[in-house]
Amino acid sequence: MFNRILICDRGEIAVRIIRACRELGVETVAVYGVADRYSRHVELADHAVCIGASPMRDSYLNIPNVIMAARTTGCEAIHPGYGGLAEKATFAEIVAENDLVFVGPPPAAIEAMGNKHEARARMREAGVPVIPGTGIVSADSPAEALDFARTNGYPVMIKAAAGGGGRGIRIAHNRDQLLAGLKAAENEAQAAFANGDVYVEAYLHEPRHIEIQILADSKGGTIHLGERECSIQTTRHQKVLEESPGATVTDRLRQRMGEAAVKAARAVDYVSAGTVECMVAADGSFYFLEMNTRIQVEHPVTELVTGLDLVGAQLRIAAGEPLGLRQRDVEFRGHAIECRIAAQDASQDFRPCSGTIERCVMPGGPGVRVDSHVYTGYEVPLFYDPLLAKVLAWGPDRETAIVRMERALDEMVLDGVTTTLPLQRRIVRNAFFRRGELSTSFMAKRWGDLSPDNGAAAALPELSDHGGR
Structure with a gap:
């Protein structure tokens, strides 16, 4: 070590x-x-x-x-x-x-998964399901994109090949929107990633965003640690709430997705912790979206249901140690939920906010964990990511985890700065959330119930069905 x-x-x-x-x-x-x-x-x-x-x-x-x-x-x-x-x-x-x-992983693995279009090609070769799509297209050479849309039907998704964080994504419902969207996505991708390449893929109607956590060592050992449901996202495809297990993920689907994730990792000789993100259709079919070649914000959800320390595992793997764990050794226990508390104004399209935290009270009690760096008197800067805290709740079942999360959010106090804490309280009380009726369009469809001002629903930009990062 x-x-x-x-x-x-x-x-x-x-x-x-x-x-x-x-x-x-x-x-x-x-x-x-x-x-x-x-x-x-x-x-x-x-x-x-x-x-x-x-x-x-x-x-x-x-x-x-x-x-x-x-x-x-x-x-x-x-x-x-x-x-x-x-x-x-x-x-x-x-x-x-x-x-x-x-x-973290080897540079070659980061490179292989960093370009989403090339990663899709690698996954197809490895036998991992991929959403049908085009090669690299552009506003100046849109023929393949237009042909694909005519054959597969509208709407279609436009995505940045080097994308991440929900940037460089557009949805097109017709030919005019496709042509305009190609140009807009190219410009956004160029500005964000210094790479304006984009491609088009088929549109899935109200899919669920399910990701699989993997661990791989340098000795050839690769395992998966189950799934996380990440369907509740902002208009910019940023995750808001995650949970494990997925409310509708069966044991058979978990096994199939886990095997595909391991196959994806091995296809690029992956080492370290990583996440294979997928879209899951209503019929249970799933498709590779991308691989995040790093520890995820939401990794504690998996830690709570497996009892494993993922950051500790990263360090041991980097030091050359073997996993010391086989797939059959992985056990899942109970249900965990994570709510991200960010310095953002949800009523203003999640605009970042700054200021001084005048009073900070973190929740506790049975089954509650908080990962945070803030305190009373902390100055929230505008230079950085607005995430302030991650509140997690674990229970022997989903209902108990929700009740504990509701209690934890009610106990939490962050005065002085506008945050997403009130929004998270409304989400966990929402009847559709409690029934597990989720998709990547959850926020758009339920915004009238989630917004403190019902009139704010009209101001919420259109949210695509495809998940973010």
């Missing part, structure tokens, strides 16, 4: 990694931008290094400064969290070139 590692991320995930390291006897070095100088991860780490000004590009995305911090503090490895560098193959390569260990 490592003696000391650098954590190249911030917020709650940095705190989570520090805690895992402490249990393994590993010293930690936190890095931070100026705006994070009083953040919790800076306080908890054994050492802390300011690597730049507040903006992401000057600090957490500043690769030379990150590497310099790791080398000057005597680190042996870098954990990228789930931040901006976590899925950058070039960063993983640079880490290795500097005789440091990247706590």
Whole structure:
């Protein structure tokens, strides 16, 4: 095991990694931008290094400064969290070139899954179900896209090949929308990923977004840890609430999806923790969406139902240790739900908010876990991701988990900044949610019930049926 590692991320995930390291006897070095100088991860780490000004590009995305911090503090490895560098193959390569260990998959695996179009081709070759679609198309050369839409019917989805975070996605209901959407998606993808390639795929009506957690070591061991239901998402395809097991996932479907996820991981020689995301149709058919080559925000959901420490597993795998676990050893127990509490105004299309947390009270009690980095007096900056806390509830069954979550959210206090806490309270009380009647269009269909102002429903932008990241 490592003696000391650098954590190249911030917020709650940095705190989570520090805690895992402490249990393994590993010293930690936190890095931070100026705006994070009083953040919790800076306080908890054994050492802390300011690597730049507040903006992401000057600090957490500043690769030379990150590497310099790791080398000057005597680190042996870098954990990228789930931040901006976590899925950058070039960063993983640079880490290795500097005789440091990247706590994550090999650069080749990141690269293979980073381009969604190429990943789809690899999955088809590996026998993993993929939504029918086109090759790379463009507004200047739309013939293949138009032919595909005529053959398969409208609506269709336009997606960025290098996409992520719900960016570069458009839905087209007719020819004119397809042509306009191609151009818009290209421009958005170019701005977000410096790669304007897009493709078109068939549209699934109200699918569920189900993802499979996998773990793989460098010795050839690969297992899955079951699914997480991630269908409740914002208009920008950002996940809001996750749970495991999926309310309608049968044992047979879980087995089939798990086997496909393991097959996907092996197809790219994957090592570390990763997530294979799928769309599941009403008839139970499922299709590969993408693979996230990093630890996920929602990983604690799986930890609660399996009893495994996924961050600890990442560190052990990176240190060259075997999984020490076979598929038949994985046991699922009970039901877990996670609610993301973010500094966003849900009534204003989830606009990020900043300010000072004047009063912070975190919930507790049986079956409740909170992963967070905030406290009374914490200044919420606009430079970074707005996630403030993840509230989790576990119970022996879904009904108990929901009741515990409802209690936890009612106990929680975050005064001074607009957050999604009120929205989460309304979601867990929603009758459709409680019955497990979910799809990626849940927020759009139920917004009239979820919004504190019924008139806000008209202001909510159209939400596509296809899930986000």
